[in-house]
Amino acid sequence: xxxxxxFPRSSAGAAALALxxxxxxxxxxxxxxxxxxxxxxxxxxxxATNKVEKQLIADFNKTSDxxxxxxxxxxxxxxxxxxxxxxxxxxxxxxxxxxxGSIKPFVEAGLLLPLDDFIAKDPGLKKKFLPSVFNSAxxxxxxxxxxxxxxxxxxxxxxxxxxxxxGVRQPETWxxxxxxxxxxxxxGVTPIALGGGDKWPTLMWFExxxxxxxxxxxxxxxxxxxxxxxxxxGSRKALGMxxxxxDAGAFGTNYDSVKFTDQGSPTLLANGKAGxxxxxxxxxxxxxxxxxxxxxxxxGYSAFPTVEGGKGDPRNLVGNTNNFYSVLKKTxxxxxxxxxxxxxxxxxxxxxxxxxxxxxTTTNTEKFLDTxxxxxxxxxxxxxxxxxxxxxxxxxxxxxxxxTTSMYQAVQRFLNGGLDEDGFIxxxxxxxxx
Numbered sequence: 423x424x425x426x427x428x429f430p431r432s433s434a435g436a437a438a439l440a441l442x443x444x445x446x447x448x449x450x451x452x453x454x455x456x457x458x459x460x461x462x463x464x465x466x467x468x469x470a471t472n473k474v475e476k477q478l479i480a481d482f483n484k485t486s487d488x489x490x491x492x493x494x495x496x497x498x499x500x501x502x503x504x505x506x507x508x509x510x511x512x513x514x515x516x517x518x519x520x521x522x523g524s525i526k527p528f529v530e531a532g533l534l535l536p537l538d539d540f541i542a543k544d545p546g547l548k549k550k551f552l553p554s555v556f557n558s559a560x561x562x563x564x565x566x567x568x569x570x571x572x573x574x575x576x577x578x579x580x581x582x583x584x585x586x587x588x589g590v591r592q593p594e595t596w597x598x599x600x601x602x603x604x605x606x607x608x609x610g611v612t613p614i615a616l617g618g619g620d621k622w623p624t625l626m627w628f629e630x631x632x633x634x635x636x637x638x639x640x641x642x643x644x645x646x647x648x649x650x651x652x653x654x655x656g657s658r659k660a661l662g663m664x665x666x667x668x669d670a671g672a673f674g675t676n677y678d679s680v681k682f683t684d685q686g687s688p689t690l691l692a693n694g695k696a697g698x699x700x701x702x703x704x705x706x707x708x709x710x711x712x713x714x715x716x717x718x719x720x721x722g723y724s725a726f727p728t729v730e731g732g733k734g735d736p737r738n739l740v741g742n743t744n745n746f747y748s749v750l751k752k753t754x755x756x757x758x759x760x761x762x763x764x765x766x767x768x769x770x771x772x773x774x775x776x777x778x779x780x781x782x783t784t785t786n787t788e789k790f791l792d793t794x795x796x797x798x799x800x801x802x803x804x805x806x807x808x809x810x811x812x813x814x815x816x817x818x819x820x821x822x823x824x825x826t827t828s829m830y831q832a833v834q835r836f837l838n839g840g841l842d843e844d845g846f847i848x849x850x851x852x853x854x855x856x
Contacts, residue, residue, distance in 0.1 A: 458754040461489045462762065464747075465504070465514035468494035470711035471571065471704070474774045478765050488758035501823055508533060508750070515753040516762065520819040521559035521567050521746045527823065528748070529561045535749040536564040540760045550767035555783040558815070559746045567746030568763045572780035573807050574702045574742040576626050580722035584611055584697045592724045596634075596663070599727050603672045606697040612674040615696035617682030618837070621830035622818060624677075626700050627664060628833050629740040629817055630726045635660040637733035638812045645820055649851040656733065661836065661843045663729075668837050678838060685712060692716040700726070702741055703803055706779035710795060723799065725806060739810045742819065744783050776800055781807070825853040 466475050472494055479490045493514060495503055501524055507513055508528060519525050528534050541547045548556055551569045559567025580592055585602070588609045593599040606613040617623040632641060636656025643651035651657070667673075680686040688705065690696040692713035699705065709717040728736040747766065749759055765771055767784045775782045776794035781803045794800035807813065818826050832849035835841040841849065 461491050462515040462753065462755050462758050463491050463493055464516045464762070465493045465495070466518040467500055467745075469704070470707045471775075471778050471780060474571075474771075474778060474780075477774055478771060481770070482762050482765060486758055486761060488755045490758070490762055501826070505823065513750055513752070515755065515759055516747050516749055518570070519559075519567065519746050519748055520742055520815070521744065522815050522819055523822055524819050525559065525566055525746075525748055526561055529564075529566055533751060534566050535751040535753065535756070536566060537568065537749065537763075538565055540763065541565060544760070544764060546767055547763060550784050550786070552783045552785065554813075555744045558743045559748070567748045568766050569744045569783050570747045570766045571745040572703075572775050572782045573744050573803070573813075574704060574780075575739040575803065575806055575810075575813070576630065576700060576702050576726070576741040577705070577723045577803075578726055579691065579699045579701055579705050580724075581691050581694055581697060581716075582720045582722040584694050585722065588697065590697065592722055593727050594724075596727050596729045600667070600670065602697065603667070603670050607671050611694070612690065612696040613672045613698065615680070615687040615690040615699040616673040616677040617680050617687035618673070618677040618834065619679055619681040619686070620683050621834050622816075623682050623687065623701065624833050624837055625817060625830065626702075626740070627667075627837075628660070629814065630700070631660040631663055631729070632657070633734040633738050633740055633812075633814055634726065634729035634732045634736070635663070635734065637735075638738060638814050639733075641814060641817065641820075644850070645855060647855050652847045652850045657847065658843055661846060664837065665843075668839075673837075678834065688712065692721075703779065703781065706796065706799055710779055717796075723802070735811045737806075737810050738812045738814065739806060740814045741816060743813055743815055783807075822854055822856065825855075828853055 464475070464479065466472065472492070475492050479492050483489045500518070504517060508517075525534065537547065547568055548565065555569055555573065556565070559565065578593070584606070585591065588605045588611065590602040590605050591598070593602050603613040636654070640651050640654065640656050680690070682688065682701070687699055688708050689712070691699045692709060706717065706721070709721055747763060753759055767786070769786065769790070772782045772784055772787055772790050773793050776790055779795055779799060781787065781800060788804065791797060791800045791804060818829060821829060828849060832841065832846055836846040
C-alpha cells in the first residue's frame with residue numbers, strides 16, 4: 423500500500439519505456455547512480471505531496487555544489503517500475519520506498535548503501551526519529567532507510583454532509599457501519615467509494631477486518647511461513663463479514679472500474695456520490711489539493727470500526743508505518759546525499775509535511791502539530807499512532823514484491839464473487855513469503 427498512486431502492470435520493456443518518458447518529462451532522465459551527470463537524482467512517488475519534496479530540493483540547491491533533481495513517477499505500482507531501473511543507467515541516487523519487504527530484495531542483491539557510516543557522522547539521522555519507525559528500514563542489523571514524508575495509517579473518511587442528509591453518524595462499530603450502508607443505499611448514494619480498479623484499496627478492507635477479528639497474530643504467522651493460519655476460524659469469519667458487506671451493496675456495482683489513482687474514488691466522496699472511503703491518511707492531502715473546499719468543510723474521518731468479540735485491539739492500525747529514502751551503493755556523490763538526508767528531520771521539513779496533511783515521525787513533530795493544515799486532523803492521527811498497540815504494515819509491503827500480483831487478484835476476485843472462501847484461502851497459502 424502504496425501511497426496515493428500506483429502503476430498499471432505492463433511488460434518490462436513497456437515499463438522501462440514509460441519510465442524513461444516520465445523521468446525525462448520531469449527533468450530527470452538519467453540518475454547519477456547509473457551514469458553520472460554531476461547531480462543527485464531523488465526518485466519519489468508522484469502525487470499531491472510532491473510540493474514538499476520540490477521545496478526541500480530547492481532549499482538544498484541554494485547551498486550545495488552538487489545539485490539535486492526531483493524525478494517523479496505518476497500512476498500505479500511504483501515498486502514494480504522501480505525494479506526495472508534500479509540496476510540500470512536510469513537508477514536514482516536516492517529513492518522513495520516503504521522499508522520492510524519493499525527493500526529487502528535490493529539489500530540482498532547488494533544494490534543499497536548501508537547508512538551506518540552516515541549515522542556515525544550525524545547521529546541525528548537516527549536519533550531524530552521515533553525508534554519503532556526508524557527500525558522498519560533496518561535489514562540484517564544495518565540501516566538502509568531514513569524516514570521521509572510521514573506515517574500513514576488507514577482511516578475511514580466520510581462526506582459529513584452526505585451522512586447528515588441520510589441521518590447517519592460516523593460509525594464506531596461494525597454494526598454501525600452496516601446500518602449506515604443500508605441508509606445510504608436507500609438515499610441513492612453509493613455507501614462506500616472503492617477504487618477497486620487499483621486493487622490495493624480493496625486490500626485495506628481485508629487488512630483491517632483480519633486484524634479486528636483475529637488480531638495481528640494471524641497475519642504475522644502467515645508471513646512467517648505458517649500457511650495454515652489462513653485456514654483458521656478467524657480467517658473464515660473475516661471473509662464472511664467481507665462477503666456480507668459486499669452483498670449489502672456497500673461498494674455499489676462498478677467498483678472494479680473505479681480507481682483512486684485517477685481521482686475516481688476521492689471525487690465520488692467529495693462530490694457527494696458516496697458516503698465513505700477507507701483510505702490512507704494521504705486522502706487528506708489528495709482532497710486538499712483537488713477539492714479544497716470539501717476538505718475544509720465536509721471531510722470527516724475516524725478510526726476503523728470496532729468488531730464485537732474480535733481478538734484484535736480496537737486501537738490497532740494498519741497502513742504504512744512510514745515512507746523512507748534509501749540510497750544506491752553506486753552513487754557518485756555520497757557526501758551530497760548525506761547532506762540531503764539531514765533535511766528529513768529539520769523543523770522546516772516537519773512543518774511543510776504537516777501543511778499538506780502528512781504526519782512526520784520525527785521527535786520534534788508534536789510541538790508543531792498546531793501549525794498543520796488541519797491541527798485537529800494532525801492531533802487525531804498523532805494520538806492514534808501513539809496509542810496503537812500494533813501498527814501492521816500493509817500486506818502488499820510486508821510480503822515480497824513477487825507476491826503482490828497474486829495477492830491483489832485474490833482479494834479482487836473474492837470481493838466480486840469470483841472466489842469463495844476456500845479459493846481465497848488457497849490463493850493466500852500459495853503466496854511466497856521469501
